Amino acid sequence: MKSRFKFGIADILIYLVLIIFSLAILLPMWHIFVISTSSPEVYLRDTYHLVPKSFSLDEYKRAFSSLGGIINSLFVSIKVTGLGTALSMLLTSMGAYVLSKKGLPGRNFLFKILVFTMFFSGGLVPFYVLVKNLHLDDTIFALTIPLAISTYNLIIMKNYFASLPESLEEAAKIDGYNDVQILFKIIIPVSKPVFAAVSLFYGVAYWNDYFMATLFISSNNMYPLQVVLRQMIIQNLVMAQVGVATVASNPEQFKMACIIIGIIPVLIIYPFVQNSFSKGIMMGAVKG
Amino acid sequence: MMYKNISKSLAIFLSVVILTAVLSGCGSNKAADETAAVSSSSASTSSKEVEKAATEPVTIRWVRAANEQDPTKDRILIELQKKTNTKLDIVTFPWDQFPNKQNIMMASGEQIDILNCDAGKTLNEWVKNGLVLAYDDYLKDGKYPYVSSVINADVYKLLKVNGKAYYKPIGLCPQQWAYIIRQDWLDNLGMKIPTNIDELYQVIKAFKENDPDKNGKNDTYGWFAMENGKVDPADVFQFINRAYAVNAGSGKWVEKADGTVTRWEVSDGAKEATRFVNKIVNEGLINKDWLSLKFDSAQGPESDAFAQGKYGIALTSIPNVFVDKLKKINPNAKVSAFAPINGVNGVPANGGHTGGYWWGNVIPSTSKNPEKAIELMDYTLSQEGRELTEFGIKGVHFTEFKEENGGRVYYINKAECDKDWDTKKNGYLYPLTWGAMNYHEYAYIPIKEHNFNYDEAFKDVRSWLPEDMATGQFADWQANNAKYAIASPLTNVVDDSVLGDANKLLSIFAEGYLKAVVGNSNDFDKAWGEMVDKWLKAGGDQVIKNGNDFYKANK
Numbered sequence: 001m002k003s004r005f006k007f008g009i010a011d012i013l014i015y016l017v018l019i020i021f022s023l024a025i026l027l028p029m030w031h032i033f034v035i036s037t038s039s040p041e042v043y044l045r046d047t048y049h050l051v052p053k054s055f056s057l058d059e060y061k062r063a064f065s066s067l068g069g070i071i072n073s074l075f076v077s078i079k080v081t082g083l084g085t086a087l088s089m090l091l092t093s094m095g096a097y098v099l100s101k102k103g104l105p106g107r108n109f110l111f112k113i114l115v116f117t118m119f120f121s122g123g124l125v126p127f128y129v130l131v132k133n134l135h136l137d138d139t140i141f142a143l144t145i146p147l148a149i150s151t152y153n154l155i156i157m158k159n160y161f162a163s164l165p166e167s168l169e170e171a172a173k174i175d176g177y178n179d180v181q182i183l184f185k186i187i188i189p190v191s192k193p194v195f196a197a198v199s200l201f202y203g204v205a206y207w208n209d210y211f212m213a214t215l216f217i218s219s220n221n222m223y224p225l226q227v228v229l230r231q232m233i234i235q236n237l238v239m240a241q242v243g244v245a246t247v248a249s250n251p252e253q254f255k256m257a258c259i260i261i262g263i264i265p266v267l268i269i270y271p272f273v274q275n276s277f278s279k280g281i282m283m284g285a286v287k288g
Numbered sequence: 289m290m291y292k293n294i295s296k297s298l299a300i301f302l303s304v305v306i307l308t309a310v311l312s313g314c315g316s317n318k319a320a321d322e323t324a325a326v327s328s329s330s331a332s333t334s335s336k337e338v339e340k341a342a343t344e345p346v347t348i349r350w351v352r353a354a355n356e357q358d359p360t361k362d363r364i365l366i367e368l369q370k371k372t373n374t375k376l377d378i379v380t381f382p383w384d385q386f387p388n389k390q391n392i393m394m395a396s397g398e399q400i401d402i403l404n405c406d407a408g409k410t411l412n413e414w415v416k417n418g419l420v421l422a423y424d425d426y427l428k429d430g431k432y433p434y435v436s437s438v439i440n441a442d443v444y445k446l447l448k449v450n451g452k453a454y455y456k457p458i459g460l461c462p463q464q465w466a467y468i469i470r471q472d473w474l475d476n477l478g479m480k481i482p483t484n485i486d487e488l489y490q491v492i493k494a495f496k497e498n499d500p501d502k503n504g505k506n507d508t509y510g511w512f513a514m515e516n517g518k519v520d521p522a523d524v525f526q527f528i529n530r531a532y533a534v535n536a537g538s539g540k541w542v543e544k545a546d547g548t549v550t551r552w553e554v555s556d557g558a559k560e561a562t563r564f565v566n567k568i569v570n571e572g573l574i575n576k577d578w579l580s581l582k583f584d585s586a587q588g589p590e591s592d593a594f595a596q597g598k599y600g601i602a603l604t605s606i607p608n609v610f611v612d613k614l615k616k617i618n619p620n621a622k623v624s625a626f627a628p629i630n631g632v633n634g635v636p637a638n639g640g641h642t643g644g645y646w647w648g649n650v651i652p653s654t655s656k657n658p659e660k661a662i663e664l665m666d667y668t669l670s671q672e673g674r675e676l677t678e679f680g681i682k683g684v685h686f687t688e689f690k691e692e693n694g695g696r697v698y699y700i701n702k703a704e705c706d707k708d709w710d711t712k713k714n715g716y717l718y719p720l721t722w723g724a725m726n727y728h729e730y731a732y733i734p735i736k737e738h739n740f741n742y743d744e745a746f747k748d749v750r751s752w753l754p755e756d757m758a759t760g761q762f763a764d765w766q767a768n769n770a771k772y773a774i775a776s777p778l779t780n781v782v783d784d785s786v787l788g789d790a791n792k793l794l795s796i797f798a799e800g801y802l803k804a805v806v807g808n809s810n811d812f813d814k815a816w817g818e819m820v821d822k823w824l825k826a827g828g829d830q831v832i833k834n835g836n837d838f839y840k841a842n843k
Contacts, residue, residue: 041616044595062712129396214385215392218378220356231354231382232713251588 036060036256043253059250059257063232070261072221073228076140077207077265080224084144084206085199091148092198093191096157097183118151131216142216143209143224150205153198160194161187200273207266229258345375346660350402351393352378353386357720362708364680364718371676372664394419394652401655402664404647404723407447407455407782409790411650415449421651421658422452432662433740434669441742443644446780446842456665457645459727461749461766462773466639467527467626468607468762470600473500473508475622484630485531485564495600496573510573512599514581514590521798521805522558524578525565526640527603531631533557535641535776538797539790541835542776549777549839550832553797554820560632566805566812575599579806601626607762625762628772639772643780644746647723668726669735678721678730678752680705685718686754695731695751697758716754729766730757778839786838788831796823 031050035043039056046053064070098104099111121127127146136142164187172182188195210226217223223231233255359365359376369376379400381389390405394414405411414420427436438444439453447455469481474491477500482488492510494500500508513524520538522529529536533552536542542555552558568574575581575598584590587604594602595613604610607625614621628637649665651658667673679686679698685705689698700716709719717730727733731751738745749770757763778786800819807815824832 044592044613044617047592047596065712125392125395128392132396132398214381214389218380220358220380227382230384234354234383251584251586252592255588 032256032259035253036260038253040250040253043250047252059253060261062254063257063261070225070228073223073225074265076222077225080140080143080209081203081206083140084147085202087144088148088150088153088202088206089195089199092150092154092157092202093188093195094183095149096154097161097187099154100158100161114151114154128215137216138218138222140222143212144206147205147209147212150202153201157191157194157198160191164190196273204266225262229262232258345369345373346657347375347377348401348657348661348664349377349379349399350404351380351390351400352402352404352723353381353389354383354723355380355720357709363684364676364708364720367681368668368673368676371673372660372667374660374664397654399654399656400652401657401661402725403650403652404458405650407457407648407780409784409787411455412449412782412784414650414652415454419653420454421653421655422454423456423651423662424452426658426662432666434666434735435662437735437740437742437745438669441746443743443746443775444780446778447645447648447782449782455648455650456725457648458723458725459733459746459749460642460644460646461729461731461770462641462644462775463639463769464605464642464729464766465603466607466628466765466769466772468602468604468610468623469626470500470597471622471624472620473600474624476500476502481624481626482629485528485632488528488531488629489564489568492568492573492601493571500600501597508597509575509599511568511601512575512590512593513578514583515579515802516581517583520794521801522562524583524603525561527601527626527628528564529558529561530635530638530640531629532561532633532635533631533776534635534638534774535779536561537640538794540776541778541781541839548836551828551835552776553793553823554828554832557635559816562801562804562816563809563812566807566809569805570809579802597621607765608757608760611761623761625765625768627768636774637772638774639769641773641775641779643775645780649725665725668724669733671732671734671736674726674732674752677724677726678718678732679716679754680708680718689752692758695753698752698754700754700756716756730754731766778835781835781838783834783838785834786831788827788834792826793823793828793831796826 027050031048034050034052035047036059037052037055037057038049039054040058042049042054095114099107099114101107104110122130131137131142131146136145168186168190169182172186177185208226209224210230213222213224213227217227233251355378357365357378359369359378365376368374379393386405387410390403391410393400394403411420423435423439426432427439430436435456438456438459444457447453447457449455471481473495474481477494477498479491479494480487482491494510495508496510497506499506511525515521515524518524522536522538526537533542533555536552536557538553540552541549542552542557543549544555581589587606587609590602590604591606591610591613593599594610595617597614597618602610607623611623614623628639630637651661655661668677675682679700684701685708686698686700689696702711702716705711705716713719722729727749730753731749733742733745733749735742735745738748749767751764751767753763781787797819800815800822804812804815804819
């Protein structure tokens, strides 16, 4: 009992490094928060302060009241992330499962085709034309279907499935399950960690995606959150450049508020999935 | 087993091939049908179709970055569509993606009627590949006098490619950026607004060393700059540069005494201006972190630092915002406009020149209705169209206007404006007042009043302001700046041979320039000479030769 609380010099050093490291991450975030909630006068007098001297939600009000609204784009982002992750998980797990079966004819060939797409692509213009001609543009499907399978994630899942003991399936087969039943009733339930991890990969990718939306979305009410936040910041800049910005605004404080709005949803969800996240990354790594 | 595997995978592979072929076959059939339909409809001009076309709105697909207005809900766009008998379909994307996205759209042959873009290399490339239509062919019978007058204006003549106009520039006042200075600091020091380069040096020195704000602390700078992120590194010293050459800046041309032209980067004026900059940098009169601070064209950090009294000479396009912020902290502060100083060696006081346009409209060759697209632009350039796209509908968005000094002040109905656009961001000017199809600032170009002579009309731009803007200290900012706007030779030139490899030349200049500026003043001549040599060798001498040929030919 006594020895457990005894700190060696090494421990102190370790804690010191860790504290400094986390401060380096936390302080800028805290600064952003403080600035975003300061009143403009206080901010102008002292642009760098860490102890809040005033409290005002003006910049948040401005962000939320903008026409074309943040709320709407938040729902678009949630829809894209939800639909995209579900679609991705369905397709990726089915693909990975099939490819993990040694008996699949042409398995190596199919796998090589898949890996090929990691290194080569048809280019941006053909990609754009393809999505356009499938009439997916300006719909939520343009943001989900083209990104539905990430080869990298598929390989992680494939490796995990390959590491499951074959006897598990044999037993199921003897009990009369067919291949689809085996996947959904046996394999998926025992693969929860890798599912959680890969879903998180996909979820974060969909949530943060910016490029696809700028490429394929042309109506304001279909923009996901990331695009709207960026647009709010950048438009101010353009207008000042051409000399039409007339409103006495605080672009710096507004930016800080936008950043906080952008990270809060992720901060809320992350603690719940964090556990499986770190577990999951190790999953596929064990067996090549 | 081996054989079976191969045959099976071959089967899968083949079926994929067949499937792809079938799918692509469907696609191309459909495309063929569409072209057939288009050609048949254009070939058969039965009276029925003409009648239909006359009554039914024509769809105009307009690509414009950073648009937030919805043509089906925004009452101003609804009115515009009614007036021009069009149905607007606005394709938009975030501002910073626009060069990318427009290239992809053009390369993929997408149907577009109007595209807002920059002039220059990309556009020249499109012209070469036949991706855009020339305006000239549609203006012959004089149907669109406004567009015609803009296209054929003298200011924009160098924008033509091979003698044809593919680009309709959107007018911009000759200069929207200029300087302001802390008048109360000058008063404290017993100094006057500088009018030449020596007086400017004295003021910069005094602002740094003589405690202009009288707070007993050495906490002010003589010159303040944010260099990081600037495309042209000399831009933060443009005020000084222009004392040595008219409209100085990289990419600009300078006329020499013998009547030939040279690029500013390698001119004598640039060297002397940079020597002056080198002096104030070496004497520590500039903020120490000027190289690392990130420039922000929205002028947020710049105006914050100005308000905090860190510096007293500011470059801005939005002076009223600077003054408002400053007064919040220091209600007794006084600010004056800082007019360009008289230059050395007879260089006149000048404040730079924008070339008279910013952005423009092109009509891609995929347009289904080029005539209607031009008709729409033509309408927005008229007095009625300008009023609609700047302030909205009379009786709804504004109640009345009064004529004042040749301009107009509009009385705004704020509650109605709030319903149609984000007034917190845009103020009470309609968001599509800029970067649409007509003059984009708070002004109207009286083209018709000047008998469709655009060059005359452009000198007589009339400011149309909402009432709250007409009262600020710098309400006449643009008009004042215009007095000092002098264009340099070859302004607006887009010819490929005259532009040369602009990016490469700029990066060589930027590197050499910064080296010379931060270096020891004894080494200045050597550093500058190295930059000039490198610049000329990298294709700069050819650019200067081509520029001279072009200058002579177009004089």
